[in-house]
Amino acid sequence: MNEKLVNVVSGIVSAVGSIDDVHRAALASSSVIPSLAVVFGEVDMGSGAVSFISDSPELISPELAIKLASRAADHPLIEYSLSGNGNAENVIAISDLMKPDDFVASEFYAECYAGTGIRDEMRVPIPAPSGRTCALIYCRAEPGFSEEEREAARLIGTVVAGCEGPSREIAALREGHFTDVRLRERGLTVREAEIFALLAQGLRSQRVAYQLGISVRTVEKHTQSVYRQLGVTSRGEAMALLINEPLELPQDD
Numbered sequence: 001m002n003e004k005l006v007n008v009v010s011g012i013v014s015a016v017g018s019i020d021d022v023h024r025a026a027l028a029s030s031s032v033i034p035s036l037a038v039v040f041g042e043v044d045m046g047s048g049a050v051s052f053i054s055d056s057p058e059l060i061s062p063e064l065a066i067k068l069a070s071r072a073a074d075h076p077l078i079e080y081s082l083s084g085n086g087n088a089e090n091v092i093a094i095s096d097l098m099k100p101d102d103f104v105a106s107e108f109y110a111e112c113y114a115g116t117g118i119r120d121e122m123r124v125p126i127p128a129p130s131g132r133t134c135a136l137i138y139c140r141a142e143p144g145f146s147e148e149e150r151e152a153a154r155l156i157g158t159v160v161a162g163c164e165g166p167s168r169e170i171a172a173l174r175e176g177h178f179t180d181v182r183l184r185e186r187g188l189t190v191r192e193a194e195i196f197a198l199l200a201q202g203l204r205s206q207r208v209a210y211q212l213g214i215s216v217r218t219v220e221k222h223t224q225s226v227y228r229q230l231g232v233t234s235r236g237e238a239m240a241l242l243i244n245e246p247l248e249l250p251q252d253d
Contacts, residue, residue, distance in 0.1 A: 019168065037118075037139040039065075041135060042128060045132065071111060076094050077094060103120075122137070136156065136160065167202065196222075200235070
């Protein structure tokens with residue numbers, strides 16, 4: 001295993017405790033698989049709701065992500081997986097399915113990718129709840145991915161999937177200190193408590209907004225209100241304050 005790949009894997013493992021940080025650490029794999037952009041995206045195929053992070057937000061913008069989500073079933077790679085043609089867990093590239101010129105000439109490309117310079121994508125599926133599709137995606141200007149790059153992508157995807165479980169368990173350990181009820185006892189409103197309980201699990205503002213169906217600006221506004229009420233200036237300070245407060249355990253009769 002080369003040093004760059006070791007560093008990427010180590011970074012993902014070091015991020016255990018926050019699912020969002022695990023996903024963000026995976027974006028550093030562009031050092032192993034050179035790309036125009038690396039994206040970690042999740043789409044609810046029913047509602048079309050999308051959550052994503054990218055190492056190149058100027059190329060894959062929130063607006064583009066929403067447009068892609070609305071056309072998810074038309075994406076060559078997702079369409080292939082949903083059709084049952086082959087194993088949905090396979091690492092696969094658009095250039096495996098069609099000629100790059102045909103992809104660029106497609107209606108889907110004109111609607112979603114025109115002007116991006118993207119000519120190929122490799123998709124690394126990550127296990128997701130039923131009805132959702134989740135993947136690490138490598139976007140490239142020149143078509144084609146080597147077998148070595150594909151093997152690296154498979155390993156990275158496996159590590160990401162493996163780190164999600166422990167991250168959820170760590171979040172569960174925090175829940176006693178960050179339940180909605182306990183936060184409301186501290187004077188937070190229902191919405192403030194709801195938002196901060198999710199932030200305390202390690203979710204970023206964008207993911208919280210997606211999960212609650214509100215804007216990132218609304219999340220940040222409520223978060224700042226929480227900080228003011230607790231007399232802190234950051235999520236870390238707020239969590240440290242609340243964790244250091246003893247929990248009141250139920251008394252035996």
